[in-house]
Amino acid sequence: MIIVNDLKKSYNDVQALNGLSFHAENGQITGLLGPNGAGKTTCLRSLYGLIKPDSGEATIDGTSATDDPLNVRRHIGIFPDKFGLYERLTPREHIAYIAELHGFKGATRDEAVEKTIQDLGMADIADRRTQGFSQGQRMKVALAQAIVHQPKNLILDEPSRGLDVMSTRILRELMFGLREQGRCILFSSHVMQEVAALCDRVVIMVKGQVVADDTPQALCELTQQASFEDAFVQLIGTDEGIMA
Ligand code: ADP
Numbered sequence: 001m002i003i004v005n006d007l008k009k010s011y012n013d014v015q016a017l018n019g020l021s022f023h024a025e026n027g028q029i030t031g032l033l034g035p036n037g038a039g040k041t042t043c044l045r046s047l048y049g050l051i052k053p054d055s056g057e058a059t060i061d062g063t064s065a066t067d068d069p070l071n072v073r074r075h076i077g078i079f080p081d082k083f084g085l086y087e088r089l090t091p092r093e094h095i096a097y098i099a100e101l102h103g104f105k106g107a108t109r110d111e112a113v114e115k116t117i118q119d120l121g122m123a124d125i126a127d128r129r130t131q132g133f134s135q136g137q138r139m140k141v142a143l144a145q146a147i148v149h150q151p152k153n154l155i156l157d158e159p160s161r162g163l164d165v166m167s168t169r170i171l172r173e174l175m176f177g178l179r180e181q182g183r184c185i186l187f188s189s190h191v192m193q194e195v196a197a198l199c200d201r202v203v204i205m206v207k208g209q210v211v212a213d214d215t216p217q218a219l220c221e222l223t224q225q226a227s228f229e230d231a232f233v234q235l236i237g238t239d240e241g242i243m244a
Pocket residue numbers: 011014015016034035036037038039040041042043
C-alpha cells in the first residue's frame with residue numbers, strides 16, 4: 001500500500017508538489033492523472049526515493065520512501081520507460097541478473113526467475129536470445145525484471161507511452177493479473193481511455209494537488225458527464241484541459 005501525505009516540492013520558483021496526499025490500495029490499480037506539469041513524475045520519483053521532497057512523507061508498506069529509500073525499493077517494482085536489452089542474453093538471463101542485484105542467489109534465484117516467467121506467461125521466449133524481439137516481448141522482459149523480487153507494489157510512469165496497440169493490450173492484461181494477486185499498482189498517465197479502462201481508482205492532480213479521487217464512474221456521476229474525458233476536463237478546469 002502506498003500512502004502519500006502532504007508532499008511538497010519546489011524547483012526554484014515552481015511548486016511541483018503542493019501538499020499532495022492520496023492512498024493507493026492493495027489489489028487495486030490506481031491511476032495518477034493530470035495535465036502536463038501537474039507533478040506526476042515528481043510524485044513518482046519521490047516514491048522511488050530519487051527526489052527528496054521539501055516536506056511531507058510517502059510510505060510504501062509502512063516504510064518511509066523519504067527516510068529509507070534503499071529499504072523501500074525492496075517493496076516496489078519500477079517499470080522502466082525504455083526497454084534496454086542485451087541482445088546476446090535470453091530473458092531468463094536478464095531476469096536472473098536483476099534477481100542477483102536484489103540479493104537472490106543459487107536455487108532461490110532460479111526459483112524466483114522461473115516463477116516470474118510462469119506468472120507473465122513467457123516460457124515460450126524465456127530461453128531465446130532477445131535479439132529481434134518484438135516490442136511486446138521486450139516489454140515482458142522489462143516487466144519481469146520489475147517484479148522478480150515479488151514486490152507488493154508496482155509503479156509505472158506513463159507505461160503505454162510509445163507502445164503499439166498489441167503491446168498496450170499485453171501490458172493491460174499483465175497489470176490485471178498482478179492486481180488479481182493483490183498487488184498495489186500505481187501508474188501515471190494522461191491518456192483518458194487507458195485510465196478509464198484500467199483503473200479501479202483515479203487520483204486527479206493539478207498543480208501539485210489532488211482535485212479529485214474516486215472511481216472513474218463516480219467521477220462521471222459527480223460531474224454529470226457521460227464520458228470520463230469530459231469529467232476530467234471539468235475537474236481540472238477548462239484551461240488546463242486544453243493543455244492536457
Ligand atoms: P508531470 O509529470 O505531471 O508532467 P512533473 O512532475 O514532470 O509533471 O513537473 C511538475 C512541474 O515541475 C513542472 O512545472 C515542471 O516544469 C517542473 N519540474 C519538474 N522537474 C524539474 C526540474 N528538475 N527542474 C525544474 N523544474 C522541474
